[in-house]
Amino acid sequence: MASSDGEVKVLGTWSSPFVMRARIALNLKSVSHEFLQERLWEGKSQLLLKSNPVHKKVPVLIHGHNTISESLIIVQYIDEVWSSAPCILPSQPHERATARFWAAYLDEKWFPSMRAVGMAEGEDARRAAIGQVEEGLVLLEEAFGECSKGRPFFGGDRIGYLDIAFGCFLGWLRVTEKMTGVMLLNETNTPRLLKWAHRFCSDDAVKDVMPETEKLAEFAKMIMSRVKGAAPGTGKS
Amino acid sequence: MEELKLLGCWGSPFSYRVLWALKYKGVEFEYIEEDLVNKSQLLLTYNPIHKKIPVLVHGGKPIPESIVILEYIEEAWPQNPLLPQHPHDRAAARFWIKFGEDKAPVFYRFFHTAGEEQAKATKEAEELLRTIQEHGLGDKKFFGGEKLGLADIAYGWIACWLDVLAEAAAVPLLALERFPRLQEWAENFKQVPLINDNLPDPVKLLSHFKSRRGEIIAAPTS
Numbered sequence: 001m002a003s004s005d006g007e008v009k010v011l012g013t014w015s016s017p018f019v020m021r022a023r024i025a026l027n028l029k030s031v032s033h034e035f036l037q038e039r040l041w042e043g044k045s046q047l048l049l050k051s052n053p054v055h056k057k058v059p060v061l062i063h064g065h066n067t068i069s070e071s072l073i074i075v076q077y078i079d080e081v082w083s084s085a086p087c088i089l090p091s092q093p094h095e096r097a098t099a100r101f102w103a104a105y106l107d108e109k110w111f112p113s114m115r116a117v118g119m120a121e122g123e124d125a126r127r128a129a130i131g132q133v134e135e136g137l138v139l140l141e142e143a144f145g146e147c148s149k150g151r152p153f154f155g156g157d158r159i160g161y162l163d164i165a166f167g168c169f170l171g172w173l174r175v176t177e178k179m180t181g182v183m184l185l186n187e188t189n190t191p192r193l194l195k196w197a198h199r200f201c202s203d204d205a206v207k208d209v210m211p212e213t214e215k216l217a218e219f220a221k222m223i224m225s226r227v228k229g230a231a232p233g234t235g236k237s
Numbered sequence: 238m239e240e241l242k243l244l245g246c247w248g249s250p251f252s253y254r255v256l257w258a259l260k261y262k263g264v265e266f267e268y269i270e271e272d273l274v275n276k277s278q279l280l281l282t283y284n285p286i287h288k289k290i291p292v293l294v295h296g297g298k299p300i301p302e303s304i305v306i307l308e309y310i311e312e313a314w315p316q317n318p319l320l321p322q323h324p325h326d327r328a329a330a331r332f333w334i335k336f337g338e339d340k341a342p343v344f345y346r347f348f349h350t351a352g353e354e355q356a357k358a359t360k361e362a363e364e365l366l367r368t369i370q371e372h373g374l375g376d377k378k379f380f381g382g383e384k385l386g387l388a389d390i391a392y393g394w395i396a397c398w399l400d401v402l403a404e405a406a407a408v409p410l411l412a413l414e415r416f417p418r419l420q421e422w423a424e425n426f427k428q429v430p431l432i433n434d435n436l437p438d439p440v441k442l443l444s445h446f447k448s449r450r451g452e453i454i455a456a457p458t459s
Contacts (some may be wrong), residue, residue, distance in 0.1 A: 051259065053372070054336065054368060054372055064324075066328075068325070068328045068332075070331070070332055070333060070335055071262050072329045073328050073332055073335065074328075076325070076327075076328070076329045076331065077324050077325070080324035080327065081324050087384045093309050093312040093313040094295070094298055094300070094309070095298045095309070096312060097305050097306075097308065097309040100302075100305045100308060101301065101302055102301070104288065104302060104304070104305065128431070
């Protein structure tokens, strides 16, 4: 089997949910690693540009001589290299396919719909954007029921691949709730996800890497004012 | 043995990926051709969220999304492995498969646009193909190295659809011959016996996509 020898580093930022995925996976496997923070507003580091020349994005996992990019691919790599520690992906092919399906849905549809809430201009657009996020959460609530089968996490008794893929977005979800005044996770529509979110964020593998909502909210305000300020001809403050 | 069905479409590169993987693994399956204009109740039941082909149904359980299906096939039938052994090489294969997926909408834009928009889309598609050629394939015979792998199957659209789409949309800049290493790879890919026995009909494909292009051009712009 592949050697787990070699220094482990994660290149990333504290605010990125995708970076969080890599760190949670390493924590689950109790793999000590160095977190190298990119200061993206100062320009991308030489290390980042060299390690991920195609996308020039975080996270990047550096393991000895190997560099791996793309957060979910990193999580799978971690699961395969440190194979004796708790398993991240389910063991059955069909359950693995289900986890991968929902992870792809989260990245391709759900998270973009949540980002769209922050960028929506005008009350109608905002309400429509929130509606999209809520519809997605109802689907995810159902998926939770099917995957967890009454146990605490999507992965069963412990955090697994889909918990990591979804849970990393909880910080930004809470910021969106704060910004809009809408409780996206709630007792009425998503009772199971509401409880799962609390369990996920309290887990030892997660709590030190999940940013505080206040800090993230401040950061979000700063980004949005930069984006809106930089956009030409918007004429809006 | 559990029942295995593939809901697909004869003209779709996504559908062919799954077909090639199943043939490579030597598994028996029933192929069901779907009419994408009038989607069947079967398709809507098996893929309610995206309502798209391909869908693989194994023992009554549906698996949608072609890339998810490819990983499933690799895991459910470990014979004739399509992914390398070493986790780093597996991560590299997955990286390139994902790259192709993520960039597909950007890539296909040249087919759905005209005029200045098409010129811009063509340039973007050209850059993508160069990145795939130089960083993904490099000097290797296949994306997987010496042997066909999952990434080769995922990029099968380059071997069979690129020239067809480029001709139908009258965009010679995207003809495969302008990417010599990819062209060589495409020849090697099509010569793998199981691929060679299961290639789409290029004449039928060209006719279909010419007609599609005609519809796109004729559609009123908003």
